[in-house]
Amino acid sequence: MQTKGMRWLLTLLAVLALALVCSPIMAGEKNPSEKKVAVVNGTVITQAEFDREMHAAQRRFSSMGKPHSDSQLSAIKKDTLEGLIDRELLYQESQKKGIKIDDAAVKEEMETLKKRFPSEAEFKNMMSVMNLIEATLKSQLMRGMALQEFVDKELVQEVAVSDKEIKDYYDSHPDFFKQPEQVRASHILIKVDSQADESQKAEARKTLEKIQQKLKKGEDFSALAKESSQCPSSDKGGDLGYFKQGQMVKPFEDAASALKPGEVSDIVETKFGYHLIKVVDKKPEGTIPYKDVKDKIKQHIKSEKVQEKVSSYVAKLKEKAKVERFLSEATK
DSSP states (O other): OOOHHHHHHHHHHSOHHHHHHHOOSOOOOOOTTSOEEEEETTEEEEHHHHHHHHHHHHHHHHHTTOOOOHHHHHHHHHHHHHHHHHHHHHHHHHHHTTOOOOHHHHHHHHHHHHTTSSSHHHHHHHHHHTTOOHHHHHHHHHHHHHHHHHHHHHTGGGOOOOHHHHHHHHHHOGGGGEEOOEEEEEEEEEEOOTTOOHHHHHHHHHHHHHHHHHHHTTOOHHHHHHHHOOSGGGGGTTEEEEEETTSSOHHHHHHHHHOOTTOBOOOEEETTEEEEEEEEEEEOSEEOOHHHHHHHHHHHHHHHHHHHHHHHHHHHHHHHSOEEEOOGGGOO
16 A cells, blocks of 8 residues: 555656556546535545546556455545545645646647657547547646646755765665676577477577687677677677676576676577577676765655655645545545
8 A cells, every 4th residue: 555655756746647548437527517526625526537546546556466455445545535635735726826837838748648659540549549638638737737846846846855864874774775796798599489399499509509600710799699699689789788686587697697707608598599698797796886876865865755745735735625525435
């Protein structure tokens, strides 16, 4: 279950359109006759809005590979309704502060969203399946951008993180910054289908043996990989970059671990076929230097502070707001 702080990070700083895209439920303009689940200072939150958010929330929960019980589902409903209420309160505050998003900015955001799809046709198909019109989607984008601008101006800019806080975090969480041995390797692969018979396997191995002989005569590994390897990495001379234990199939990993930088393996068989492996570099096990993670730690601490600040801010808004809840499963 998400903490309230994490719910805030997801609810307030994510682009609202992504939730829309993930949901098959129609997102239309508010219909006065539609069932309401809450009213926030006179503004209605509809059942359709709630259902759309619930669907997205359940998808996020399911993506973690965790089935949810009835009690967890009830908690998701509570979080979802409160998230909608909190978002509405913040949007209302953004309008009181005079935040306006111009059409050009919304159009640019719309174009960015469209680029997430393979083609314009795919985007239009999504809109059709969801019974969405661009005007509605633009309205949702505008609200999301107004929220983002409000939180950034009124809350995020006030959050500071000192160098001492960053260093203290680094020193007090040593396990977070342990780095296992990493190997950088290149390979030449001759594929073998999993259903291949012995004669096909023998032919593939013979092909790689010929390449192996060229290497022994001094030909360049990278050039041979570009010419003959049947892996997409052939475009980069067979370079696979750095990897750590558990990221490669075991026979490949074992062979690479046994080599020194500059050495080339004998022929190695995996479920993908036959490989020649060249180790380019090795980084020993150790601790990631402070300077390499300082910026990430700063962002992490700042994110936590923002979550706390937003939660506190909205709690105060709720104290002054008139909020009515009509969804029995989601009421406090």
